[in-house]
Amino acid sequence: MSIALPPVAPRRSLVVRRSTHSPALTLVGALVLVILLTIAPWIVPAQFATTLTNFFILVIMATMWNLLAGYAGMVSIGQQAFVGLGAYATLYFALKGVNPFVTIPLSALVCAILAVPITYLLFRLRGGYFSIATWVVSDTALLIIGTIALLGGGTGRSVPGLQNLSPSETAHFSYLATWFVALIVVTGTYILLRSRMGLVLASIRDNEVAARSAGVNVRAARRTIFIVAAAGCGAAGAVLAISQPFVQPSNEFNLQWAAEMLFVSMIGGLGTIEGPIIGSIIFFALQQTLQQQGVWYLIIVGALAVAIALWLPRGLWGAFRARFHTELLPVGHWVDQLGDDD
Amino acid sequence: MSGPLLQVDALTVHHGQLCAIDDVSFSIDEGEILAVIGANGAGKSTLLRTIAGLHHPTSGSVLLDGQVINALPPNRRVALGVSLVPEGRRLFSSMTLEENLQVGAYHANPGPFDIKRVYELFDWMPSRRKQSVWQLSGGEQQAVAIGRALVANPRVLLLDELSLGLAPIVIEKIYALVPDIIAQGVSILIVEQDVSQGVSAADRVHCLLEGRTSMTGTPAELTSEEIDRAYFGAGLSSTMPESGAAS
Amino acid sequence: MIWLNIVIQGALVGGFYALFACGLSLMFGVLKVINLAHGDMAVVAGYAAVFLAPRLHLPELWSFLVVVPVFALVGYVVQRTLIQKSIDRDPFTTLLVTFGLSVVIENLLLEVYSANGQTVNIGSLIGRSWHPASIIYVSYVSLGVLAAAVLVLLALQLFLSKSGLGRMIRAVADDQEAAQLSGANYRHIFGIAAAIAFATVALAGIAYGMMTQFAPTSGGVNLLFAFEVVVIGGIGSLWGTLVGGIALGIAQQFGAHINLSYQILAGNILFLLVLAVRPQGLFGRKNAVS
Numbered sequence: 001m002s003i004a005l006p007p008v009a010p011r012r013s014l015v016v017r018r019s020t021h022s023p024a025l026t027l028v029g030a031l032v033l034v035i036l037l038t039i040a041p042w043i044v045p046a047q048f049a050t051t052l053t054n055f056f057i058l059v060i061m062a063t064m065w066n067l068l069a070g071y072a073g074m075v076s077i078g079q080q081a082f083v084g085l086g087a088y089a090t091l092y093f094a095l096k097g098v099n100p101f102v103t104i105p106l107s108a109l110v111c112a113i114l115a116v117p118i119t120y121l122l123f124r125l126r127g128g129y130f131s132i133a134t135w136v137v138s139d140t141a142l143l144i145i146g147t148i149a150l151l152g153g154g155t156g157r158s159v160p161g162l163q164n165l166s167p168s169e170t171a172h173f174s175y176l177a178t179w180f181v182a183l184i185v186v187t188g189t190y191i192l193l194r195s196r197m198g199l200v201l202a203s204i205r206d207n208e209v210a211a212r213s214a215g216v217n218v219r220a221a222r223r224t225i226f227i228v229a230a231a232g233c234g235a236a237g238a239v240l241a242i243s244q245p246f247v248q249p250s251n252e253f254n255l256q257w258a259a260e261m262l263f264v265s266m267i268g269g270l271g272t273i274e275g276p277i278i279g280s281i282i283f284f285a286l287q288q289t290l291q292q293q294g295v296w297y298l299i300i301v302g303a304l305a306v307a308i309a310l311w312l313p314r315g316l317w318g319a320f321r322a323r324f325h326t327e328l329l330p331v332g333h334w335v336d337q338l339g340d341d342d
Numbered sequence: 343m344s345g346p347l348l349q350v351d352a353l354t355v356h357h358g359q360l361c362a363i364d365d366v367s368f369s370i371d372e373g374e375i376l377a378v379i380g381a382n383g384a385g386k387s388t389l390l391r392t393i394a395g396l397h398h399p400t401s402g403s404v405l406l407d408g409q410v411i412n413a414l415p416p417n418r419r420v421a422l423g424v425s426l427v428p429e430g431r432r433l434f435s436s437m438t439l440e441e442n443l444q445v446g447a448y449h450a451n452p453g454p455f456d457i458k459r460v461y462e463l464f465d466w467m468p469s470r471r472k473q474s475v476w477q478l479s480g481g482e483q484q485a486v487a488i489g490r491a492l493v494a495n496p497r498v499l500l501l502d503e504l505s506l507g508l509a510p511i512v513i514e515k516i517y518a519l520v521p522d523i524i525a526q527g528v529s530i531l532i533v534e535q536d537v538s539q540g541v542s543a544a545d546r547v548h549c550l551l552e553g554r555t556s557m558t559g560t561p562a563e564l565t566s567e568e569i570d571r572a573y574f575g576a577g578l579s580s581t582m583p584e585s586g587a588a589s
Numbered sequence: 590m591i592w593l594n595i596v597i598q599g600a601l602v603g604g605f606y607a608l609f610a611c612g613l614s615l616m617f618g619v620l621k622v623i624n625l626a627h628g629d630m631a632v633v634a635g636y637a638a639v640f641l642a643p644r645l646h647l648p649e650l651w652s653f654l655v656v657v658p659v660f661a662l663v664g665y666v667v668q669r670t671l672i673q674k675s676i677d678r679d680p681f682t683t684l685l686v687t688f689g690l691s692v693v694i695e696n697l698l699l700e701v702y703s704a705n706g707q708t709v710n711i712g713s714l715i716g717r718s719w720h721p722a723s724i725i726y727v728s729y730v731s732l733g734v735l736a737a738a739v740l741v742l743l744a745l746q747l748f749l750s751k752s753g754l755g756r757m758i759r760a761v762a763d764d765q766e767a768a769q770l771s772g773a774n775y776r777h778i779f780g781i782a783a784a785i786a787f788a789t790v791a792l793a794g795i796a797y798g799m800m801t802q803f804a805p806t807s808g809g810v811n812l813l814f815a816f817e818v819v820v821i822g823g824i825g826s827l828w829g830t831l832v833g834g835i836a837l838g839i840a841q842q843f844g845a846h847i848n849l850s851y852q853i854l855a856g857n858i859l860f861l862l863v864l865a866v867r868p869q870g871l872f873g874r875k876n877a878v879s
Binding site: 425426434449 | 756759760767771775
Binding site for chain 3: 069073075077121124125127128129131132133135136137139140143144146147154255259262263266294295296298299302303305306309310313
């Protein structure tokens, strides 16, 4: 007679930690980076400041898109709706005499508020239908804005309130504004994902049905994320409007924003904080190198994103992280075994 | 007689990290009825689905006529004569009764069964062949599911939880068909939670407990006490066979 | 009379929209994939008709005889390779991959053929129309496209309900696993469905080029319309597609009648209204929406 009993696992004590390395080191590194990037426009050539501004606009958008798709599973191809609405909110407030730089949080707030009713429509659709519906919303916003004469109709209008600044001052200040918004967006996302919301999103991502039966309000979590992402993209639109400083429906509501957000997040790595930033760096490097060759950079970036989606679904940073077990901005937990107790 | 028709050899199947089937072996000869019984979660459905090709084994193999068929997708196994009637019927809901049978017949092997033969087996079907399947009762849907598998002319028919959700009288009617099917030279592997049905219909019984073989034998050899113990796992050691169950 | 004209012109455009949308609907119904490059595929077909057909000494009007079968073949191959690979990952990946393809295709066309508008040259046929009453003009091209749309939908309907292969496609759409257990090679069936979808989208793209100018960026707008048609008509319903197309066409004509810049907006608003009031669409089954 043979009795098959499952082997009793020896008890081990587990220790849970977040960082893979000393948090103090990360903090010092981050501080140095923040100081460097804050004084950057005064130490680099002026046209490079503009490039850096555009870079951080993309970082903001991609971080928000990654929050939507990578963490909450919503593939939006209509995020440019909130870029455009943010830009136009800034134009509107500036026309009413508000300092354009002050409008940035206001525009983000406007987008957050507008996002609430939109979720009630969009959340009726699933998967790909949700995706295209976000685009319909963006297209509708574009068409409506285009009919408002005060906002320049279809031809656009320049943002007032910046005339007393010299061009280089405008470039410097809009860089600073963009960089601070990017800093807030990335840190805010990091804090959000380390909060209870991060756990809720992880549970939905792993198994939506199980999460629901465990009492997670999936819809409310998604709605919150959608609103946050709308606010973030609205802020990106606001700094975009200031840095130009001209807004036009076909530019601010361009589908290309959604394409860039998606490509950058995918290349860098969906579902990681670092991914969109790394993706943005790669995107800008390609764009700067290939800018003489028309739209080839978009073709290459698009093809690269498709290839990565198929063969390296966690993106470059995800692959790197899996290989070297390292995280700069950890939102998960690592469990270590300390050894046998008995 | 050459070897067995269908053989399962040291089969182990995982769902993610969960081990659903753990080192299970048995075989079915031509024209034989084997009942695999076990409680909920014992791994019965996983076993049938692995034989049909819907799950991939972690180790071990499924053999048909002595040939390993592990790598073949479900449709290729149908062509070789392995048909599964899945748990919950799984009829094509947008189609009529007859269209469901036509789908089954589209890739059929040559053999005794065709739609006409199925209509003879279930004499109520011809008059309702144009009805949508969702208008049929549970028992009728189960009959269509069996018919859909039969028209492919399988050599071994895998029946997963036939009695699930059906009234006892309906279950009896469906089991009454088994001899007709066997008479055409088809082997049957029945999976049942309902022990009495499975055991009374079968030539041999194989009991699973938490993914492992807990007992095998012919219905005549086994007392209901032994079956209960193998089924529920109480006093496992007293009925556990010395070595592996299958030859 | 103005209102009658709006309805007639709307219905004519609607036929085109239905032709455009039925491939999208089929891909979703069978593969559960939303092909975000659907609109761009149509534009590629338009360019093929304009630039490749003349090399074969084929009049552009008849270019579909070559382009449509080639697209069917391409559809099968793209499905069995790229799209199947992304389906094997997850539905999420199919969206990323098809959107990536959409952007790549659009920009490649821009690089190769520039942003200039093109038309499929059909000679003097373009200007001709039937003139039954005072202000009502029915263009022969639009009428032809509407007839083609109805014909395609009819053929598709017959194929899916009467032929063995069509039944297998429906079986896979209903329950992929059960279809495999009935002997279906679902990947092959997916390929067939994609081939049909690509063929119809090629036809739609050429028809579009006959009716109006197109450019590399036309794909996006058309995908939007096709998608609105599918949701308005009801997800997964073939005839719903035709009704949805006509409804969208009439809404757009109505918007254009008020103010030319309201044309597309009116269609979008109809879409959002349907979404708010009847999310399963006019002919749809409830299970397509959450």
